[in-house]
Amino acid sequence: xxxxxxxxxxxxxxxxxxxxxxxxxxxxxxxxxxxxxxxxxxxxxxxxxxxxxxxxxxxxxxxxxxxxxxxxxxxxxxxxxxxxxxxxxxxxxxxxxxxxxxxxxxxxxxxxxxxxxxxxxxxxxxxxxxxxxxxxxxxxxxxxxxxxxxxxxxxxxxxxxxxxxxxxxxxxxxxxxxxxxxxxxxxxxxxxxxxxxxxxxxxxxxxxxxxxxxxxxxxxxxxxxxxxxxxxxxxxxxxxxxxxxxxxxxxxxxxxxxxxxxxxxxxx
Amino acid sequence: xxxxxxxxxxxxxxxxxxxxxxxxxxxxxxxxxxxxxxxxxxxxxxxxxxxxxxxxxxxxxxxxxxxxxxxxxxxxxxxxxxxxxxxxxxxxxxxxxxxxxxxxxxxxxxxxxxxxxxxxxxxxxxxxxxxxxxxxxxxxxxxxxxxxxxxxxxxxxxxxxxxxxxxxxxxxxxxxxxxxxxxxxxxxxxxxxxxxxxxxxxxxxxxxxxxxxxxxxxxxx
Numbered sequence: 001x002x003x004x005x006x007x008x009x010x011x012x013x014x015x016x017x018x019x020x021x022x023x024x025x026x027x028x029x030x031x032x033x034x035x036x037x038x039x040x041x042x043x044x045x046x047x048x049x050x051x052x053x054x055x056x057x058x059x060x061x062x063x064x065x066x067x068x069x070x071x072x073x074x075x076x077x078x079x080x081x082x083x084x085x086x087x088x089x090x091x092x093x094x095x096x097x098x099x100x101x102x103x104x105x106x107x108x109x110x111x112x113x114x115x116x117x118x119x120x121x122x123x124x125x126x127x128x129x130x131x132x133x134x135x136x137x138x139x140x141x142x143x144x145x146x147x148x149x150x151x152x153x154x155x156x157x158x159x160x161x162x163x164x165x166x167x168x169x170x171x172x173x174x175x176x177x178x179x180x181x182x183x184x185x186x187x188x189x190x191x192x193x194x195x196x197x198x199x200x201x202x203x204x205x206x207x208x209x210x211x212x213x214x215x216x217x218x219x220x221x222x223x224x225x226x227x228x229x230x231x232x233x234x235x236x237x238x239x240x241x242x243x244x245x246x247x248x249x250x251x252x253x254x255x256x257x258x259x260x261x262x263x264x265x266x267x268x
Numbered sequence: 269x270x271x272x273x274x275x276x277x278x279x280x281x282x283x284x285x286x287x288x289x290x291x292x293x294x295x296x297x298x299x300x301x302x303x304x305x306x307x308x309x310x311x312x313x314x315x316x317x318x319x320x321x322x323x324x325x326x327x328x329x330x331x332x333x334x335x336x337x338x339x340x341x342x343x344x345x346x347x348x349x350x351x352x353x354x355x356x357x358x359x360x361x362x363x364x365x366x367x368x369x370x371x372x373x374x375x376x377x378x379x380x381x382x383x384x385x386x387x388x389x390x391x392x393x394x395x396x397x398x399x400x401x402x403x404x405x406x407x408x409x410x411x412x413x414x415x416x417x418x419x420x421x422x423x424x425x426x427x428x429x430x431x432x433x434x435x436x437x438x439x440x441x442x443x444x445x446x447x448x449x450x451x452x453x454x455x456x457x458x459x460x461x462x463x464x465x466x467x468x469x470x471x472x473x474x475x476x477x478x479x480x481x482x483x484x485x486x487x488x489x
Contacts, residue, residue, distance in 0.1 A: 053391055083396075091393030101388035105406045105484040114402065115392040147484050160388075167392060 002064055004029045004171050004202045005093075010049050010059035012042070012226075019045045020056065021226040027171065030200035034213035034234075037223035038249060043206040044098075046223070047173045050204065051093040052086060063092055064170065091119045094164030094172040098180050100156045102148040108135060108159045109144035115167045134162040138192050154185030158192055165196075172196065174205040210253050214238055222246045274451035275458050278441070282455075285441025286462060292359065292437055293424045299363035300423065304370025311375055322371075329368030335429050337361045342433040358430040366423045373419060377412035378404065410481035417474030421467045428463075438462070 012020040048054040052069040061068040112131035138158040197216040222230040341361040431440035
């Protein structure tokens with residue numbers, strides 16, 4: 001079976017700075033992959049390469065059987081696809097951003113309707129129905145007529161998830177979707193993401209929430225300095241990491257919670 | 269007591285002058301808007317060399333007094349073989365001058381849009397025309413209005429400079445009325461009031477547009 005998305009030899013350089021040093025990653029249909037790693041390890045850059053928002057300097061991405069953003073010339077070399085084609089391909093990939101990037105001049109429902117209308121050519125009424133259904137999936141059916149500025153961060157991010165879902169993408173990319181939220185609001189967004197995971201929505205989730213990764217991911221990918229240094233089921237990567245770097249990263253992340261747990265757990 | 273007869277005696281001429289001032293302002297504004305849109309588009313999206321050319325043009329315009337540009341268009345363009353009347357050459361000068369300033373106001377408002385706004389649209393697969401029409405412009409209009417309103421009022425007032433190249437606009441009509449009536453105080457006071465009132469109308473209109481364009485902001489949670 002072809003993978004939902006497959007990346008091969010992704011390199012990304014900014015000037016002399018190599019941010020991604022050859023990433024291979026394959027996501028099966030219905031698979032949930034969490035990418036973890038320290039800041040600056042290239043996680044965000046990688047997901048931005050995967051939907052060609054920031055085309056890789058080198059390497060290929062396949063979306064199903066489609067080579068993303070590139071086409072093979074008769075002589076075998078690769079050339080960028082026309083903008084139209086790229087837009088059609090991008091519409092098959094949903095993206096949720098760290099800072100939501102909702103359009104502030106549109107209500108929640110208008111944010112969700114825009115893509116289906118403009119890209120899939122859905123009539124207004126059908127788009128509104130679809131948007132309403134999608135908003136209720138993220139628990140915001142009553143907030144459709146609110147502007148983003150009238151919603152909490154958690155609600156805004158759920159609208160952004162609905163906006164991505166309404167395009168009925170083959171895969172969803174989450175770029176640190178909870179990192180900009182108040183700690184209190186992280187839960188409601190993770191709940192929506194966990195629900196999507198439970199329905200076997202193909203997802204690549206860049207996250208610092210190891211708890212979510214442990215519970216929802218089929219596979220955790222650990223990145224450091226532009227490379228994948230470890231990859232496997234959550235138990236393996238989090239509990240029995242092969243590399244010292246992963247062990248350190250996990251221990252450091254857990255120790256922050258451990259101090260809290262120790263403080264509030266009643267002593268026996 | 270102010271004697272209004274110098275004004276009433278020359279009412280027809282003054283009104284004709286004021287109408288020409290309004291017409292010149294509107295025409296120069298439209299041309300400047302076209303130039304401004306073109307320049308800002310080129311400066312944001314054009315090829316590298318054209319970008320610099322546009323930037324150079326804006327810098328030159330900003331470094332010149334508008335009166336100098338008006339005189340240059342009127343006296344120097346004919347030397348290059350382009351023979352324009354006083355009205356077309358005056359319009360050309362104002363349009364070029366304010367087009368440069370307009371482009372700065374437009375470019376500023378477009379550049380102030382958070383990049384994430386366009387990224388979200390791009391990731392959704394929206395075509396560029398839709399991104400511009402549905403995402404960029406509705407958000408950029410509001411911030412664009414205050415600088416554009418100031419420039420529009422400036423343009424309106426500076427059409428008075430065209431009197432120096434004998435365009436029969438408002439100030440020119442006033443000067444003629446004064447040389448006929450020897451009542452500079454009354455007539456200049458009338459002219460000043462008319463400019464002031466019309467500028468007020470522009471400012472009010474701009475405020476209304478701005479408020480509408482920004483309606484989606486500042487909605488309390």
